Amino acid sequence: xxxxxxxxxLALGIVAVILQTTxxxxxxxxxxxxxxxxxxxxxxxxxxxxxxxxxxLGFSAGLLTxxxxxxxxxxxxxxxxxxxYVTVRIRPRVEGNTFLTLASIFVLxxxxxxxxxxxxxxxxxxxxxxxxxxKKVLLAAVYNLILAIGVLPLTARLMRxxxxxxxxx
Amino acid sequence: MLTNQRFARxxxxxxxxxxxxxxxxxxxxxxxxxxxxxxxxDGVRTLLDPVQSAVTAVIRPVADAVDATVNLAGLRAENxxxxxxxxxxxxxxxxxxxxxxxxxxxxxxxxxxxxxxxLSRSVVARVQAGGSSNFDxxxxxxxxxxxxxxxxxxxxxxxxxxxxxDSVTSNSATVKLLTDPDHAxxxxxxxxxxxxxxxxxxxxxxxxxxxxxxxxxSEGEVxxxxxxxxxxxxxxxxxxxxxxxxxxxxxxxxxxxxxxxERLDFVRVVFYLPGAGDDGATDEEGPxxxxxx
Numbered sequence: 001x002x003x004x005x006x007x008x009x010l011a012l013g014i015v016a017v018i019l020q021t022t023x024x025x026x027x028x029x030x031x032x033x034x035x036x037x038x039x040x041x042x043x044x045x046x047x048x049x050x051x052x053x054x055x056x057l058g059f060s061a062g063l064l065t066x067x068x069x070x071x072x073x074x075x076x077x078x079x080x081x082x083x084x085y086v087t088v089r090i091r092p093r094v095e096g097n098t099f100l101t102l103a104s105i106f107v108l109x110x111x112x113x114x115x116x117x118x119x120x121x122x123x124x125x126x127x128x129x130x131x132x133x134x135k136k137v138l139l140a141a142v143y144n145l146i147l148a149i150g151v152l153p154l155t156a157r158l159m160r161x162x163x164x165x166x167x168x169x
Numbered sequence: 170m171l172t173n174q175r176f177a178r179x180x181x182x183x184x185x186x187x188x189x190x191x192x193x194x195x196x197x198x199x200x201x202x203x204x205x206x207x208x209x210x211d212g213v214r215t216l217l218d219p220v221q222s223a224v225t226a227v228i229r230p231v232a233d234a235v236d237a238t239v240n241l242a243g244l245r246a247e248n249x250x251x252x253x254x255x256x257x258x259x260x261x262x263x264x265x266x267x268x269x270x271x272x273x274x275x276x277x278x279x280x281x282x283x284x285x286x287x288l289s290r291s292v293v294a295r296v297q298a299g300g301s302s303n304f305d306x307x308x309x310x311x312x313x314x315x316x317x318x319x320x321x322x323x324x325x326x327x328x329x330x331x332x333x334x335d336s337v338t339s340n341s342a343t344v345k346l347l348t349d350p351d352h353a354x355x356x357x358x359x360x361x362x363x364x365x366x367x368x369x370x371x372x373x374x375x376x377x378x379x380x381x382x383x384x385x386x387s388e389g390e391v392x393x394x395x396x397x398x399x400x401x402x403x404x405x406x407x408x409x410x411x412x413x414x415x416x417x418x419x420x421x422x423x424x425x426x427x428x429x430x431e432r433l434d435f436v437r438v439v440f441y442l443p444g445a446g447d448d449g450a451t452d453e454e455g456p457x458x459x460x461x462x
Binding site: 017018019020021022023025026027029032033034036038051052055056058059062063064065066067068069070071072073074075076077078081082085088113116117119120123124125126127129130131132133136140 | 220
Protein backbone atom coordinates (compact mmCIF):
# COMPACT_ATOMS: atom_id res chain seq x y z
CA UNK A 1 0.00 0.00 0.00
CA UNK A 2 2.85 2.36 0.88
CA UNK A 3 4.49 1.96 -2.51
CA UNK A 4 1.19 2.26 -4.36
CA UNK A 5 0.54 5.63 -2.75
CA UNK A 6 4.08 6.83 -3.40
CA UNK A 7 3.83 5.71 -7.02
CA UNK A 8 0.54 7.53 -7.47
CA UNK A 9 2.07 10.62 -5.87
CA LEU A 10 5.14 10.50 -8.13
CA ALA A 11 2.91 10.07 -11.19
CA LEU A 12 0.90 13.08 -10.02
CA GLY A 13 4.15 15.04 -9.64
CA ILE A 14 5.21 14.23 -13.22
CA VAL A 15 1.78 15.18 -14.58
CA ALA A 16 1.92 18.43 -12.60
CA VAL A 17 5.32 19.37 -14.04
CA ILE A 18 4.19 18.58 -17.59
CA LEU A 19 1.02 20.65 -17.11
CA GLN A 20 3.01 23.50 -15.54
CA THR A 21 5.32 23.78 -18.57
CA THR A 22 2.69 23.20 -21.27
CA UNK A 23 -0.74 24.30 -20.06
CA UNK A 24 -0.24 26.83 -17.27
CA UNK A 25 2.88 28.67 -18.38
CA UNK A 26 1.75 28.89 -22.02
CA UNK A 27 -2.02 29.26 -21.91
CA UNK A 28 -3.48 29.57 -18.41
CA UNK A 29 -1.57 32.53 -17.07
CA UNK A 30 -3.96 35.44 -16.45
CA UNK A 31 -2.13 38.75 -16.01
CA UNK A 32 1.04 36.98 -17.24
CA UNK A 33 1.25 34.94 -14.05
CA UNK A 34 0.77 31.19 -13.88
CA UNK A 35 -0.24 29.24 -10.77
CA UNK A 36 2.51 27.27 -9.09
CA UNK A 37 0.74 24.04 -9.88
CA UNK A 38 3.63 21.72 -8.98
CA UNK A 39 3.90 23.23 -5.50
CA UNK A 40 0.15 22.93 -5.08
CA UNK A 41 0.16 19.24 -6.02
CA UNK A 42 3.12 18.53 -3.72
CA UNK A 43 1.42 20.24 -0.78
CA UNK A 44 -1.92 18.56 -1.49
CA UNK A 45 -0.27 15.13 -1.73
CA UNK A 46 1.75 15.81 1.42
CA UNK A 47 -1.53 16.04 3.34
CA UNK A 48 -2.05 12.37 2.43
CA UNK A 49 1.44 10.84 2.49
CA UNK A 50 3.87 9.81 5.20
CA UNK A 51 6.59 12.31 6.10
CA UNK A 52 9.28 10.49 4.14
CA UNK A 53 7.10 9.92 1.09
CA UNK A 54 6.01 13.56 1.07
CA UNK A 55 9.60 14.81 1.13
CA UNK A 56 10.66 12.34 -1.58
CA LEU A 57 7.77 13.52 -3.72
CA GLY A 58 8.74 17.18 -3.14
CA PHE A 59 12.35 16.53 -4.00
CA SER A 60 11.53 14.47 -7.13
CA ALA A 61 8.95 16.88 -8.50
CA GLY A 62 11.29 19.82 -7.78
CA LEU A 63 14.21 18.11 -9.48
CA LEU A 64 12.07 17.39 -12.54
CA THR A 65 10.97 21.03 -12.62
CA UNK A 66 14.62 22.11 -12.48
CA UNK A 67 15.59 19.66 -15.21
CA UNK A 68 12.81 20.68 -17.59
CA UNK A 69 13.11 24.39 -16.91
CA UNK A 70 15.91 26.83 -17.45
CA UNK A 71 16.66 27.34 -13.78
CA UNK A 72 19.48 26.31 -11.51
CA UNK A 73 19.40 22.58 -10.79
CA UNK A 74 18.34 21.88 -7.23
CA UNK A 75 16.51 25.11 -6.39
CA UNK A 76 12.98 23.84 -6.93
CA UNK A 77 14.02 20.49 -5.44
CA UNK A 78 14.94 22.27 -2.22
CA UNK A 79 11.89 24.55 -2.24
CA UNK A 80 9.41 21.71 -2.75
CA UNK A 81 11.14 19.50 -0.18
CA UNK A 82 10.77 22.31 2.35
CA UNK A 83 7.13 22.80 1.33
CA UNK A 84 6.44 19.07 1.83
CA TYR A 85 8.26 19.02 5.18
CA VAL A 86 6.37 22.06 6.49
CA THR A 87 3.09 20.58 5.30
CA VAL A 88 3.54 17.31 7.19
CA ARG A 89 4.60 19.28 10.29
CA ILE A 90 1.53 21.55 10.29
CA ARG A 91 -0.84 18.81 9.11
CA PRO A 92 -2.09 17.69 12.53
CA ARG A 93 -3.08 21.28 13.39
CA VAL A 94 -4.83 22.29 10.18
CA GLU A 95 -6.40 19.02 9.09
CA GLY A 96 -10.17 19.01 9.16
CA ASN A 97 -10.30 22.79 9.09
CA THR A 98 -10.99 23.91 5.50
CA PHE A 99 -10.09 27.53 6.18
CA LEU A 100 -6.73 26.66 7.74
CA THR A 101 -5.96 24.14 4.99
CA LEU A 102 -6.59 26.72 2.26
CA ALA A 103 -4.70 29.35 4.22
CA SER A 104 -1.75 26.96 4.45
CA ILE A 105 -1.80 26.56 0.65
CA PHE A 106 -1.66 30.35 0.25
CA VAL A 107 1.12 30.81 2.79
CA LEU A 108 3.17 27.88 1.48
CA UNK A 109 2.92 29.18 -2.10
CA UNK A 110 4.07 32.65 -1.06
CA UNK A 111 6.82 31.16 1.12
CA UNK A 112 7.91 28.71 -1.58
CA UNK A 113 8.13 31.37 -4.30
CA UNK A 114 10.01 33.75 -2.00
CA UNK A 115 12.41 30.97 -1.01
CA UNK A 116 12.96 30.21 -4.69
CA UNK A 117 13.63 33.87 -5.46
CA UNK A 118 16.03 34.18 -2.51
CA UNK A 119 17.96 31.02 -3.40
CA UNK A 120 18.10 32.00 -7.06
CA UNK A 121 19.48 35.39 -6.13
CA UNK A 122 22.06 33.84 -3.77
CA UNK A 123 23.26 31.61 -6.60
CA UNK A 124 23.57 34.41 -9.14
CA UNK A 125 20.19 34.45 -10.83
CA UNK A 126 18.63 37.89 -10.86
CA UNK A 127 15.17 36.79 -9.81
CA UNK A 128 14.42 39.90 -7.77
CA UNK A 129 15.35 42.03 -10.80
CA UNK A 130 11.96 41.08 -12.18
CA UNK A 131 9.95 44.23 -11.59
CA UNK A 132 6.81 42.15 -11.19
CA UNK A 133 8.32 39.66 -8.74
CA UNK A 134 5.98 40.39 -5.84
CA LYS A 135 2.91 40.60 -8.06
CA LYS A 136 3.81 37.15 -9.40
CA VAL A 137 4.27 35.69 -5.94
CA LEU A 138 0.91 36.98 -4.70
CA LEU A 139 -1.08 36.16 -7.84
CA ALA A 140 0.38 32.64 -8.01
CA ALA A 141 -0.73 32.12 -4.40
CA VAL A 142 -4.24 33.35 -5.22
CA TYR A 143 -4.46 31.02 -8.23
CA ASN A 144 -3.22 28.11 -6.13
CA LEU A 145 -5.89 28.92 -3.57
CA ILE A 146 -8.57 28.69 -6.25
CA LEU A 147 -7.16 25.52 -7.80
CA ALA A 148 -6.78 23.92 -4.36
CA ILE A 149 -10.56 23.65 -4.15
CA GLY A 150 -10.38 20.99 -6.85
CA VAL A 151 -6.89 19.60 -6.33
CA LEU A 152 -7.16 18.83 -2.59
CA PRO A 153 -10.20 16.50 -2.87
CA LEU A 154 -8.74 14.89 -6.00
CA THR A 155 -5.45 13.98 -4.34
CA ALA A 156 -7.31 12.80 -1.23
CA ARG A 157 -9.39 10.49 -3.39
CA LEU A 158 -6.40 9.20 -5.36
CA MET A 159 -4.38 8.53 -2.21
CA ARG A 160 -7.03 7.56 0.22
CA UNK A 161 -5.47 6.57 3.51
CA UNK A 162 -5.56 3.01 4.62
CA UNK A 163 -7.86 3.01 7.67
CA UNK A 164 -6.47 -0.32 8.89
CA UNK A 165 -2.91 0.96 8.89
CA UNK A 166 -3.75 3.92 11.10
CA UNK A 167 -0.88 5.90 9.63
CA UNK A 168 -0.32 7.75 6.42
CA UNK A 169 0.95 5.25 3.92
CA MET B 170 9.46 6.17 21.28
CA LEU B 171 8.20 5.15 17.89
CA THR B 172 7.13 8.73 17.25
CA ASN B 173 10.57 10.02 18.23
CA GLN B 174 12.24 7.50 15.94
CA ARG B 175 9.95 8.50 13.12
CA PHE B 176 10.64 12.18 13.77
CA ALA B 177 14.39 11.58 13.81
CA ARG B 178 14.20 9.56 10.60
CA UNK B 179 12.18 12.16 8.72
CA UNK B 180 14.41 14.98 9.98
CA UNK B 181 17.49 13.07 8.85
CA UNK B 182 15.93 12.58 5.41
CA UNK B 183 14.99 16.27 5.28
CA UNK B 184 18.53 17.35 6.08
CA UNK B 185 19.95 14.87 3.54
CA UNK B 186 17.70 16.21 0.79
CA UNK B 187 18.66 19.79 1.70
CA UNK B 188 22.35 18.94 1.42
CA UNK B 189 21.75 17.11 -1.86
CA UNK B 190 19.88 20.12 -3.26
CA UNK B 191 22.69 22.50 -2.29
CA UNK B 192 25.25 20.14 -3.83
CA UNK B 193 23.26 20.07 -7.08
CA UNK B 194 23.08 23.87 -7.12
CA UNK B 195 26.80 24.15 -6.52
CA UNK B 196 27.61 21.58 -9.24
CA UNK B 197 25.30 23.34 -11.67
CA UNK B 198 26.84 26.75 -10.97
CA UNK B 199 30.39 25.43 -11.25
CA UNK B 200 29.74 23.41 -14.41
CA UNK B 201 27.82 26.35 -15.95
CA UNK B 202 25.07 24.08 -17.20
CA UNK B 203 27.46 21.45 -18.59
CA UNK B 204 29.08 18.38 -17.00
CA UNK B 205 27.05 15.78 -15.18
CA UNK B 206 24.13 18.11 -14.50
CA UNK B 207 24.03 19.10 -18.17
CA UNK B 208 23.98 15.47 -19.25
CA UNK B 209 21.23 14.71 -16.73
CA UNK B 210 19.20 17.67 -17.99
CA ASP B 211 19.63 16.64 -21.63
CA GLY B 212 18.59 13.06 -20.84
CA VAL B 213 15.40 14.04 -19.02
CA ARG B 214 14.46 16.57 -21.67
CA THR B 215 15.00 14.04 -24.45
CA LEU B 216 12.83 11.60 -22.55
CA LEU B 217 9.99 14.05 -21.88
CA ASP B 218 10.07 16.09 -25.11
CA PRO B 219 7.60 13.76 -26.87
CA VAL B 220 5.26 13.95 -23.88
CA GLN B 221 5.39 17.76 -23.83
CA SER B 222 4.83 17.86 -27.60
CA ALA B 223 1.85 15.52 -27.35
CA VAL B 224 0.27 17.47 -24.48
CA THR B 225 0.81 20.77 -26.29
CA ALA B 226 -0.71 19.32 -29.47
CA VAL B 227 -3.83 18.45 -27.49
CA ILE B 228 -3.99 21.71 -25.53
CA ARG B 229 -3.20 24.18 -28.33
CA PRO B 230 -6.40 23.79 -30.43
CA VAL B 231 -8.57 23.92 -27.32
CA ALA B 232 -6.74 26.97 -25.98
CA ASP B 233 -6.93 28.70 -29.36
CA ALA B 234 -10.67 28.01 -29.60
CA VAL B 235 -11.27 29.36 -26.10
CA ASP B 236 -9.06 32.36 -26.86
CA ALA B 237 -10.96 33.09 -30.06
CA THR B 238 -14.32 32.90 -28.27
CA VAL B 239 -13.18 35.12 -25.42
CA ASN B 240 -11.69 37.66 -27.81
CA LEU B 241 -14.60 37.79 -30.26
CA ALA B 242 -15.76 41.21 -29.11
CA GLY B 243 -12.20 42.45 -29.09
CA LEU B 244 -11.67 41.14 -32.63
CA ARG B 245 -14.69 43.08 -33.89
CA ALA B 246 -13.36 46.27 -32.34
CA GLU B 247 -9.94 45.54 -33.74
CA ASN B 248 -11.49 44.97 -37.18
CA UNK B 249 -13.09 48.43 -37.08
CA UNK B 250 -9.83 49.96 -35.98
CA UNK B 251 -7.95 48.18 -38.79
CA UNK B 252 -10.42 49.54 -41.36
CA UNK B 253 -9.68 53.06 -40.16
CA UNK B 254 -5.96 52.31 -40.21
CA UNK B 255 -6.26 51.10 -43.80
CA UNK B 256 -7.91 54.34 -44.88
CA UNK B 257 -5.21 56.29 -43.10
CA UNK B 258 -2.54 54.13 -44.76
CA UNK B 259 -3.98 54.81 -48.22
CA UNK B 260 -3.87 58.53 -47.56
CA UNK B 261 -0.22 58.42 -46.63
CA UNK B 262 0.90 55.98 -49.33
CA UNK B 263 2.56 58.60 -51.46
CA UNK B 264 4.37 59.97 -48.45
CA UNK B 265 5.55 56.45 -47.55
CA UNK B 266 7.33 56.02 -50.88
CA UNK B 267 9.53 59.00 -50.17
CA UNK B 268 10.14 57.81 -46.60
CA UNK B 269 11.18 54.38 -47.91
CA UNK B 270 13.80 55.95 -50.17
CA UNK B 271 15.04 58.00 -47.25
CA UNK B 272 15.13 54.92 -45.07
CA UNK B 273 17.38 53.10 -47.54
CA UNK B 274 19.83 55.95 -47.45
CA UNK B 275 19.75 56.00 -43.65
CA UNK B 276 20.37 52.24 -43.51
CA UNK B 277 23.43 52.65 -45.67
CA UNK B 278 24.61 55.44 -43.45
CA UNK B 279 24.07 53.39 -40.32
CA UNK B 280 25.64 50.35 -41.99
CA UNK B 281 22.92 48.14 -40.61
CA UNK B 282 23.40 44.50 -41.47
CA UNK B 283 20.26 43.36 -43.22
CA UNK B 284 19.27 39.98 -41.85
CA UNK B 285 18.02 38.69 -45.20
CA UNK B 286 21.14 36.69 -45.98
CA UNK B 287 21.30 35.35 -42.47
CA LEU B 288 17.69 34.28 -42.59
CA SER B 289 18.46 32.06 -45.54
CA ARG B 290 20.61 30.03 -43.13
CA SER B 291 18.08 29.27 -40.48
CA VAL B 292 15.45 26.81 -39.39
CA VAL B 293 11.84 27.31 -38.39
CA ALA B 294 10.76 25.82 -35.08
CA ARG B 295 7.65 25.83 -32.93
CA VAL B 296 7.32 26.51 -29.24
CA GLN B 297 6.30 23.31 -27.50
CA ALA B 298 6.60 24.32 -23.85
CA GLY B 299 7.09 27.36 -21.67
CA GLY B 300 9.21 27.94 -18.60
CA SER B 301 8.87 25.86 -15.46
CA SER B 302 7.81 28.77 -13.23
CA ASN B 303 6.91 32.44 -13.22
CA PHE B 304 10.59 33.29 -12.86
CA ASP B 305 11.77 31.10 -15.74
CA UNK B 306 11.94 33.29 -18.85
CA UNK B 307 12.49 30.60 -21.43
CA UNK B 308 10.59 28.53 -23.96
CA UNK B 309 11.32 25.11 -25.38
CA UNK B 310 11.40 24.62 -29.16
CA UNK B 311 10.50 21.41 -30.97
CA UNK B 312 13.81 21.27 -32.88
CA UNK B 313 17.33 20.76 -31.61
CA UNK B 314 20.86 19.71 -32.47
CA UNK B 315 19.62 17.28 -35.17
CA UNK B 316 18.46 20.35 -37.11
CA UNK B 317 21.77 22.17 -36.70
CA UNK B 318 20.78 24.28 -33.71
CA UNK B 319 23.60 25.12 -31.28
CA UNK B 320 23.93 27.18 -28.11
CA UNK B 321 24.16 30.93 -28.67
CA UNK B 322 22.25 31.17 -31.95
CA UNK B 323 19.75 34.04 -32.17
CA UNK B 324 16.03 33.32 -32.32
CA UNK B 325 13.67 35.69 -34.14
CA UNK B 326 10.09 35.81 -35.34
CA UNK B 327 8.27 38.15 -37.69
CA UNK B 328 8.10 40.81 -34.99
CA UNK B 329 11.78 40.86 -34.08
CA UNK B 330 14.39 39.38 -31.77
CA UNK B 331 13.07 36.74 -29.35
CA UNK B 332 16.29 35.68 -27.58
CA UNK B 333 19.02 33.13 -28.02
CA UNK B 334 19.51 29.39 -27.68
CA ASP B 335 20.58 28.59 -24.13
CA SER B 336 20.71 24.80 -24.23
CA VAL B 337 20.11 22.08 -26.80
CA THR B 338 19.22 18.42 -26.89
CA SER B 339 19.01 16.30 -30.02
CA ASN B 340 15.39 17.23 -30.71
CA SER B 341 14.65 20.30 -28.60
CA ALA B 342 16.22 23.61 -27.71
CA THR B 343 15.67 26.05 -24.86
CA VAL B 344 15.51 29.74 -25.72
CA LYS B 345 16.48 32.36 -23.15
CA LEU B 346 14.08 35.22 -23.81
CA LEU B 347 15.06 38.89 -24.07
CA THR B 348 13.02 39.59 -20.95
CA ASP B 349 15.18 37.35 -18.72
CA PRO B 350 16.80 39.52 -16.03
CA ASP B 351 20.07 37.66 -16.71
CA HIS B 352 19.95 38.72 -20.34
CA ALA B 353 21.56 41.85 -21.82
CA UNK B 354 22.05 42.83 -25.43
CA UNK B 355 23.98 45.64 -27.13
CA UNK B 356 21.53 47.83 -29.05
CA UNK B 357 21.44 50.95 -31.16
CA UNK B 358 18.65 53.54 -31.40
CA UNK B 359 17.99 53.97 -35.11
CA UNK B 360 16.80 57.57 -34.84
CA UNK B 361 19.43 59.12 -32.60
CA UNK B 362 22.17 56.55 -33.25
CA UNK B 363 23.00 56.10 -29.57
CA UNK B 364 24.43 52.74 -28.58
CA UNK B 365 23.61 51.14 -25.24
CA UNK B 366 22.58 48.02 -23.40
CA UNK B 367 19.05 46.59 -23.22
CA UNK B 368 18.57 44.48 -20.10
CA UNK B 369 15.69 42.15 -19.30
CA UNK B 370 13.49 43.00 -16.31
CA UNK B 371 11.20 40.00 -16.21
CA UNK B 372 7.75 40.26 -17.69
CA UNK B 373 7.99 43.95 -18.41
CA UNK B 374 9.70 46.45 -20.68
CA UNK B 375 13.46 46.19 -21.14
CA UNK B 376 15.78 48.64 -19.40
CA UNK B 377 17.91 50.75 -21.74
CA UNK B 378 21.14 52.23 -20.45
CA UNK B 379 23.54 54.28 -22.53
CA UNK B 380 26.49 56.05 -20.98
CA UNK B 381 27.50 57.63 -24.27
CA UNK B 382 24.18 59.28 -25.07
CA UNK B 383 24.51 63.05 -24.91
CA UNK B 384 21.19 64.03 -26.41
CA UNK B 385 17.51 63.27 -25.92
CA UNK B 386 15.82 60.11 -27.13
CA SER B 387 12.23 60.24 -28.26
CA GLU B 388 9.38 57.86 -27.60
CA GLY B 389 8.80 55.36 -30.39
CA GLU B 390 12.39 55.29 -31.66
CA VAL B 391 13.14 51.91 -33.15
CA UNK B 392 15.78 49.90 -31.29
CA UNK B 393 17.88 47.32 -33.14
CA UNK B 394 20.70 44.99 -32.18
CA UNK B 395 24.24 46.28 -32.40
CA UNK B 396 26.65 43.60 -33.63
CA UNK B 397 27.90 41.53 -30.73
CA UNK B 398 26.12 38.36 -29.67
CA UNK B 399 23.48 38.96 -32.35
CA UNK B 400 23.74 40.12 -35.95
CA UNK B 401 23.27 43.86 -36.24
CA UNK B 402 19.94 45.25 -37.31
CA UNK B 403 17.48 42.84 -35.70
CA UNK B 404 14.51 44.73 -34.30
CA UNK B 405 14.42 44.65 -30.49
CA UNK B 406 11.56 47.09 -29.88
CA UNK B 407 10.80 50.78 -29.54
CA UNK B 408 11.66 53.35 -26.89
CA UNK B 409 8.75 53.30 -24.44
CA UNK B 410 9.29 56.78 -23.00
CA UNK B 411 11.30 59.81 -24.04
CA UNK B 412 14.32 60.66 -21.91
CA UNK B 413 16.89 63.39 -21.52
CA UNK B 414 20.51 62.67 -20.62
CA UNK B 415 21.34 63.17 -16.98
CA UNK B 416 24.49 65.16 -16.27
CA UNK B 417 27.39 62.77 -16.83
CA UNK B 418 25.20 59.71 -16.49
CA UNK B 419 23.91 59.16 -20.02
CA UNK B 420 20.42 57.95 -20.73
CA UNK B 421 18.22 55.60 -18.72
CA UNK B 422 14.86 54.66 -20.18
CA UNK B 423 12.78 51.62 -21.16
CA UNK B 424 12.17 49.71 -24.37
CA UNK B 425 8.90 48.05 -25.28
CA UNK B 426 9.86 44.73 -26.91
CA UNK B 427 8.63 44.23 -30.47
CA UNK B 428 7.87 40.58 -29.75
CA UNK B 429 4.72 39.50 -27.94
CA UNK B 430 6.28 36.89 -25.67
CA GLU B 431 2.91 35.70 -24.43
CA ARG B 432 1.91 34.52 -27.89
CA LEU B 433 5.10 32.98 -29.18
CA ASP B 434 4.45 30.15 -31.58
CA PHE B 435 6.58 29.82 -34.72
CA VAL B 436 10.10 31.20 -34.48
CA ARG B 437 13.22 31.08 -36.58
CA VAL B 438 16.61 30.01 -35.26
CA VAL B 439 19.33 31.80 -37.21
CA PHE B 440 22.56 29.85 -37.75
CA TYR B 441 24.69 32.73 -36.60
CA LEU B 442 27.44 32.67 -34.03
CA PRO B 443 29.62 35.68 -33.20
CA GLY B 444 33.00 35.35 -34.89
CA ALA B 445 32.06 32.15 -36.74
CA GLY B 446 32.62 33.71 -40.16
CA ASP B 447 32.71 37.00 -41.97
CA ASP B 448 28.98 37.43 -41.55
CA GLY B 449 28.82 35.41 -38.39
CA ALA B 450 26.80 32.70 -40.07
CA THR B 451 27.81 29.13 -39.42
CA ASP B 452 28.09 26.62 -42.25
CA GLU B 453 25.38 24.42 -40.80
CA GLU B 454 22.04 24.40 -42.54
CA GLY B 455 18.75 22.97 -41.53
CA PRO B 456 17.18 20.06 -43.38
CA UNK B 457 14.58 22.41 -44.81
CA UNK B 458 17.35 24.04 -46.79
CA UNK B 459 16.91 27.27 -44.91
CA UNK B 460 13.61 28.10 -46.55
CA UNK B 461 12.13 31.38 -45.41
CA UNK B 462 8.38 31.08 -44.74
